[in-house]
Amino acid sequence: MTMAAAIESRTAEAPASTQASRIASVDILADLAQAEAVWRGLEDARQFSTPYQRFDFLGPWQRQVGAREGLRPFIVIAYDAERRPLLLLPLALSHEHGVRTACFMGGKHATFNMALWDRDFAAGATSADLDALISAIRARAEADVLSLTQQPLNWQDLPNPMALLPRQPSANDCPLMTIVPEEPPTARISNSFRRRLKGKERKLQALAGYRYHVAAADADVRRLLDWFFQIKPLRMAEQKLPNVFADPGVEDFIRDACMAKLAGDGHVIDIHALECDDEVIAIFAGVADGHRFSMMFNTYTLSANSKYSPGLILMRDIVDHYAERGYRALDLGIGSDEYKRLFCKGDEPIFDSFIPLSLRGKLAATAMSGVNRAKHLVKHNPALFELAQKLRGAFQR
Numbered sequence: 001m002t003m004a005a006a007i008e009s010r011t012a013e014a015p016a017s018t019q020a021s022r023i024a025s026v027d028i029l030a031d032l033a034q035a036e037a038v039w040r041g042l043e044d045a046r047q048f049s050t051p052y053q054r055f056d057f058l059g060p061w062q063r064q065v066g067a068r069e070g071l072r073p074f075i076v077i078a079y080d081a082e083r084r085p086l087l088l089l090p091l092a093l094s095h096e097h098g099v100r101t102a103c104f105m106g107g108k109h110a111t112f113n114m115a116l117w118d119r120d121f122a123a124g125a126t127s128a129d130l131d132a133l134i135s136a137i138r139a140r141a142e143a144d145v146l147s148l149t150q151q152p153l154n155w156q157d158l159p160n161p162m163a164l165l166p167r168q169p170s171a172n173d174c175p176l177m178t179i180v181p182e183e184p185p186t187a188r189i190s191n192s193f194r195r196r197l198k199g200k201e202r203k204l205q206a207l208a209g210y211r212y213h214v215a216a217a218d219a220d221v222r223r224l225l226d227w228f229f230q231i232k233p234l235r236m237a238e239q240k241l242p243n244v245f246a247d248p249g250v251e252d253f254i255r256d257a258c259m260a261k262l263a264g265d266g267h268v269i270d271i272h273a274l275e276c277d278d279e280v281i282a283i284f285a286g287v288a289d290g291h292r293f294s295m296m297f298n299t300y301t302l303s304a305n306s307k308y309s310p311g312l313i314l315m316r317d318i319v320d321h322y323a324e325r326g327y328r329a330l331d332l333g334i335g336s337d338e339y340k341r342l343f344c345k346g347d348e349p350i351f352d353s354f355i356p357l358s359l360r361g362k363l364a365a366t367a368m369s370g371v372n373r374a375k376h377l378v379k380h381n382p383a384l385f386e387l388a389q390k391l392r393g394a395f396q397r
Contacts, residue, residue, distance in 0.1 A: 002178060004371050005281055009141060020126075020128045021126070021128045021129045021131070021132035022080050022081075022086060022129060023079070023080065023086060023122060023129055023132040023133055023136070024079060024080055024081040025076045025078070025079050025083075025136075026076060026077065026078050026079070026133065026136035026137065027076070027077045027079070028074065028075070028076055028077075028137070028140055028142065029073065029075040029077065029321065030072055030074065030075070031073065032055075032059055033072055034075075035073075035075045035077065035088065036055060037091070038077055038085045039055045039075075039088055039116065040055055041085065042085060042087070042088050042116035042117065042118065043055060043116055045263070045289070045290060046119060047116065047117060047118060047119050047153075048116070048117040048118070048119045048122045048155065048156075048158055049114060049116035050112045050113075050114050050152070050155055050287075050289070050294075051111040051268075051287035051288065051294070052106055052111060052112050052113070052114075052287060052294070053090055053106075053113070053114055053115075053116050053325050054268055054287075055208045056257065056268045057106070057110075057257050057260075057268050057269070057287070058090050058105040058106055058110075058261040060252075060253045060256035060257050060319070061105055061106050061107070061109065061110075061253050061257070061355060062092065062105055062262070063253075063256075063393060064249035064250070064252040064253040064256065065107060065247070065248070065249040065250055065253050066092050066105060066107075067092070067249075068248045068249045069248075070071055070094065070095075071092035071093060071094050071105075072091040072092065072093050073091075073092060073093075073105075074091040074092055074102045074142070074143065075088065075089070075090055075091065075374075076088065076089035076133070076137060077089075078132075078133055079123075080134070083138035084111045084118070086117070086118050086121045087115045087116065087117045087118065087121065087122070087133075088115060088295060089115045090104065090105045090106075090115075090116070090151060091103060091104060091105065091146075092104075092105045093142070093143060098146065098360065098362070099144050099360055099364045100142065100143045100144045100145075101143065101144065101145050101146075101147050101150070101364065102137075102143040102145070102146050102147070103146075103147040103149065104148065104149070104150075104224060108351055109243060109250070109253070109254075109296065110150070111150065111174060111294055111296070111333050111334055112150060112151070112152050112155075112174075112294070112348075113148065113149060113150050113151050113228065113351070114151055114152065114155060114160060114162070115161075115162060117161065119158070122158055122161050122363075123158060125161035125164070126164070127164050129161070130161065130162070130164045130165055131172060134146075134165070134355060134357075137356075137357060141357075141358070141359070143357050144356070144357055144358045144360045144361035145354060145355065145356050145357060145358075145364045145365045145368070146166075146353070146354070146355040146357065147352075147354055147368055148162065148352065148353040148354070148355065149170060149352040149353075149372070150170050150334070150350050150352070151163070151167075151170075151350060151351055151352070151353070152348055152349070152350055153348075153349040153350065153351060154349070156291050156292070156328075160212075162353065163351060165353045165355060166354075166355070167351040167352065167353045168351060168352055168353075168369060168372065168376075169348040169350075169351055169352075169370070169376055170351055170352050170376070171352075171372050171375035171376045171379055172334045172335055172336075172350075172375075172379055173334070173335075173336055173347045173348075173350070173379075174331055174333065174334050174335075174347060174348040174350055175331060175332055175336060175340040175341060175343075175344030175346070175347060175348075176329060176330075176331045176344050176346045176347055176348040177319065177329065177330045177331065177344045177345070177346070178328065178329055178346060179319075179323050179327055179328050179329060179330060179342055180328075181324070181326050181327075181328070185320060185323070188319055188320075188323055189316055189319060189343065193342065194316070195358070196311065197313050197316050200308040200312075200313065201308070201313050202275070203305075203308045204274070204281065204305060204308055204310065204313070207275030207276035207277070207278070207305070208276060208277045208278070209275070209276045209278075210274075210275070210276045211274070211275055211276070212272070212273070212314065212317045213272075213273060213275070214266075214270055214271070214272050214273075214321070215267075215270070215271040215273060217226065218259060220271075221258050221259060221267070221271060222255075222259075224271050224273055224280060224283055225254070225255055225258060225271075227280045227283075228283060228285075228297070228299055229245065229251055231299050231300075232245055232297070232299045232300060233245070233246065233302070234302060235299050235302075236278045236302075240369075245295060245297075254269070255295075257269045258285070267287065268287065268295060269285050269287055270285065270286060270287070270293075271283055271284075271285045272284045272285070272286075272314060272317070272318050272321070273314075274310050274313065274317075276305075277378045279301055279303060279305070280301065281300065281301050281305055281310045281314075282298070282299070282300035282301065282310035282311050282314045283298060283299060283300075283314075284296050284297075284298040284311075284314055284315065284318055285298065286333075288322070288327075290327070291328050291329065292327060292328065292329040292330065292331070293318065293322045293327060293329075293330045293331075294330075294331050294333070295330075295331065295332045295333050296333065298311065300314075310340060311339065312342065315332075315339075315343055318330070319343060330343075330344075331344065331348055332344055352369075352372055354366075354368045354369045354372075366395075
């Protein structure tokens with residue numbers, strides 16, 4: 001039995017000072033299996049969460065990546081007086097430099113981090129509820145600091161209740177496209193841009209078997225992933241970027257999550273592809289929830305067909321695909337790359353919270369907050385950002 005599985009559930013009663021809160025008790029679980037039933041209940045479409053917090057997304061991440069990094073599950077579940085689940089925080093606990101830090105599962109592979117909420121509770125959550133939650137976690141004395149990063153200020157039609165905690169802007173922005181289903185396609189992507197892409201696409205349409213599709217069959221998912229893990233390292237080396245997909249367990253996590261099917265339709269991670277009979281031309285993969293598509297990873301061919309902007313053509317197809325299905329939003333992940341701004345004219349407000357739970361945690365929270373504020377300053381100051389890029393390039397030579 002693993003150490004994480006051997007640690008039994010502990011219940012911390014909310015202190016008397018927060019009796020105005022609906023939170024009556026809080027469990028902290030170190031075993032995914034113990035949390036699964038509550039977790040799946042709160043990820044139901046009628047509740048309130050992002051697709052990055054699905055059990056079949058974070059479960060493979062914890063098994064394949066988190067466990068190899070020495071992280072153990074730290075799953076916080078709050079209940080009301082009738083023992084009905086109100087929220088679940090899918091966290092993982094690390095212990096470095098004498099500090100025990102609880103952060104969201106998913107690491108750099110989750111664009112957005114959020115608790116999974118009972119929708120009615122989230123709609124009416126108060127500062128007293130958040131105080132009760134933090135006090136109950138603090139009472140267990142198992143973590144020194146909560147590092148709750150990359151949280152959306154809003155999701156779908158509700159504000160994120162965690163924004164009631166002390167917070168600061170995240171270091172990076174997330175470009176966002178808002179879709180109004182009643183509007184014509186040219187409201188999403190301009191006529192002139194569509195014409196440019198159509199001109200480039202004519203070259204690809206001459207290829208035998210040229211097509212756009214969303215991978216549905218297991219064999220197609222595996223085939224496209226085999227191609228991705230062959231091509232992506234070459235693309236990243238070309239850009240002098242570290243290959244995050246080479247980190248221990250990451251490929252296994254991606255493969256497991258892409259193969260996992262949703263109860264209704266589609267996969268936990270959907271793969272969109274442009275192909276012809278001779279080769280895969282481009283892929284984009286991401287998560288969808290009926291309201292929003294959020295891109296995770298992509299790459300495109302090394303062949304001469306790359307000069308026809310297949311990534312942009314595929315992105316246009318994806319935008320139209322989800323707009324036709326009534327989706328209201330689409331994002332292309334963290335970072336303001338130029339190609340993202342061709343599609344996404346706005347930004348998703350995202351924030352970080354560093355909550356101390358002990359005296360040691362106060363020092364850690366102050367340091368984490370300072371580092372992230374410095375990153376935000378650099379990323380939002382063109383002169384500082386250019387200097388940082390030059391320094392990074394110098395160190396990589």
